[in-house]
Amino acid sequence: MSTNGLLAVEDLVVHYAVPRGLVAAAARRPQQVVRAVDGVSFTLGRGELLALVGESGCGKTTTAQTVLRLLDPVGGRISFDGQDITALPNRSLRPLRRRMQIIYQDPYESLDPRLTVRSTVEEPLLIHRAGGSKQERAELVKDALARVELTPQELFLDRYPHELSGGQRQRVAIAASIVLGPDLLVADEPVSMLDVSVRAGVLGLLDRLRQAGLGILMITHDLSTAARYADRIAVMYLGRIVEEGPAYAVIRDPQHPYTKALLSVVPRRDPRERSRPQILTGEAPDAVRIPVGCRFHPRCPRAIADCREIDPTLEPHGEGTGHRAACILAG
Amino acid sequence: MSSLLEIEELNVWFDLPRGGTLHAVQGVSFTLDRGERLGLVGESGCGKSTTVLGLLGLLPPSATISGRVLLDGVDIMAGGEETVRPHRWTDLAIVFQGAMNALNPVQTVSSQIVEALELHGLASGRAARARVGELLESVGIPRDRGERFPHEFSGGMRQRAAIAMALACNPSVLVADEPTTALDVMVQAQILELLDALCRDFGLALLLVTHDLPVVAQLCDRAAVMYAGEIVEGGPVDDLFHDPRHPYTRLLFAATPDLYGEGAPVSIPGAPPRLDRPLVGCPFHTRCDRAFARCTDERPLLKDVAAGRAAACHLNDVPAEVPV
């Protein structure tokens, strides 16, 4: 686990109430709750890229948004650079927003179509009244564009989003996120809507930003991307982290049956590498009716009787590697 | 024995709203044999979806098509819509991109498939319902679940339902356009396994359209790589990966991250050319790392480079430059 703590999340819990109609409320039926995030803990350091991977409904996006306090948790603790921001009111959060930013999946919707690149990248400076005079702001904008490799900047400053390709739009979104010089960047599926030939460029850019000290929390469903770019990977299932550790270890030496199954079904580039996929039946149950005991046991190929009763916690695997898995049969 | 499906010089032009035309598909030719799985791979805008929609005659009035579509030796495109229609669904079936979201929300899944059967005059009433039950089971949906509405199905099950609908009229060719793009990796594996089993059990030929190279590598025997409206390389997927004969093929694989591979993926600089203007030279030459003088002036033709393999690249004419 990293020690230059930028972000520390402890036992985070986020629930949504399932809206129920008048009849159900009048009949006093119990309020159903979607336990989107059900006890998640992790840390992220400066200059580190942590990938949160999992399938839809596992809670990774909810976790990322809650970390930035775009959603409110019902339990747990979020510490940003040593400060507890779990229950901080909006007014106090505002200055902190300069230091934690988010980029979204859809580059075609991320930018206001009526604003030029210049306006889009300048906007954060205006919102936070930062950057000084008009000239100084213009310099910061040019600098941000240079850092996302949209050069020469003059070619891009006065363009509108529809004149740019998907990869370029995503770079503009990244530029707008880094112009204030944040410490933490949350990237929600940053390249899944881009063409394959463009992805490596954007991911490489994120990697270079990371090397310059930015802490990145990347949400992705693509294990291959996580394998290549993340320092650490946390695998989520039904609101919990089931395995976490250095990327190399999680990919090459998975401990949790879910991780193993996921890895086995990822298609490989090389036609000769046709692994034996361990295809799980069915799909993950919805987060309203979470199985008792280990939440993965109904689909687990290795479940034993105890799995129906014991809800495992993350236990270390090996010595001091920071590789943990929540499975009673692991390690 | 001739191929089941032969596409010859398929061209598609779209009228643009402000005048001019977009040459979306430029002389595409390929064959598909019985029981074969062919992957049509390429990035957005390369024309792969337009190609398959074109050969099924499913393009809008703003489109103009030329070329031959030979089904068992007979050109079904000869008379346009009139000659294509009888073969749609009964010989050539398609699972559209996003089909899982195109199911009628106010009809049960079973009734939608029954409707397909009745419209094509293949069965009705009890016989149709029995057939639908069979179809649903063959795609892994329990018979009685068919009485539910689409919104009660998960994404993966809706995709299975869409596949069942495509198979209703016993086609010999199944076209699947990005069948797993919106699905989680586990569900994707289930659907790919399903397609694999269906092809084996029913002797279907599969034309898989996707941008996802690893999916093609795992499921298909042969593949055709498309770029800027044309096929730039085609052949067995094994050869495409281990011995590419077009720089785009090689670079596309290099840009795709692999779970266990070493090294970082590399992106391809630049962007595809505009298709509303005539192209001079090789469409890829501005982005190619091995372009030379000939590439700027002369457009390479798709030529055989080995048995069962073809590529459109001038480098193949210079023995010293291979491998590409």
Add this chain to the structure above:
Amino acid sequence: MSVVLQEPGLLADAEPARSRAGLIWDIVRHSPSAAIGVFVLGVFVVLAALAPVIAPYGLHEEVGPVYGHPSWSHPLGLDDGGVDMVTLLMWGARISLVVGFAATLVSIVIGGTVGLLAGYFGKSVDTVLMRITDYFLAIPDVPLMIVVAAIWGPSLFHIIVVIGVLLWTGTARVVRAQVKSIRERVYVKRARSLGAGHVRIIVRHVLPQIAPLLIANTVLTIAVAVFDETALSFLGLGDPSRISLGKVIENAFQRTAISSGAWWAIVPPGAAVALLILACSLIGRAMEDALNPRLRVAHLSAKGFRLRPLVGRDKDAV
């Protein structure tokens, strides 16, 4: 030989972005019905605005007998007071347009604000505002106008307020729907996550997006406002000291134009109102069609693709 690699490549020669005014001009240019509407409306506005200057005769000037027939010097004849009809129409259009525009302004301001707040803030604000809107929607227009005019007294100002207060509900709904959808756009969420306040988001991101549809809605509302004013005046509830087109018709009805066979006292003003409303409707509909992608139905066309015979091996022939 090396090839210059530019990463990332710009989309060459992309179309320049259209400004808002350019967008509207574009729509008008491409739709014949909108062009006609603009022309007709333009004629009305010009004639009405310049009425004091270019009207052929005085408004109260008796230039001939009661219900004089149309003639060369009076193409639309005379009314019951011997006043030239063309003059009457020009002056009448003035009031009709003034009321139409003013009432629309009131309606757009109220409706736009209500729709914006309801759509942007959602939840309880939305519920409360929409319930209020529903109540206003449920009130029948003309009876309310009659009651208000009867109680409050007919003056131009009252008429404008009454019409405006009745028409804002349509705008509110349209604006609310659009604002709701814009609020969910990713770039708005991004702005919020950056820490932008509500005012900033509304001014910079929401208002510019709803402006075109709001303009279309405004034009359509003018049509309804003119109609409502005409109806009110025809029922005798209009401002007695002003002549609007509706009042011209009312006068003719009251003063036995029909039994006198003086069709020229009734048909031209009626036709003028109808033309005015039609013009606004044409413009408004054309704008709506252009701005609302869901209204496009080209994909439902029964025609299929077109075939072209093989053009041989030359791939570059188009």
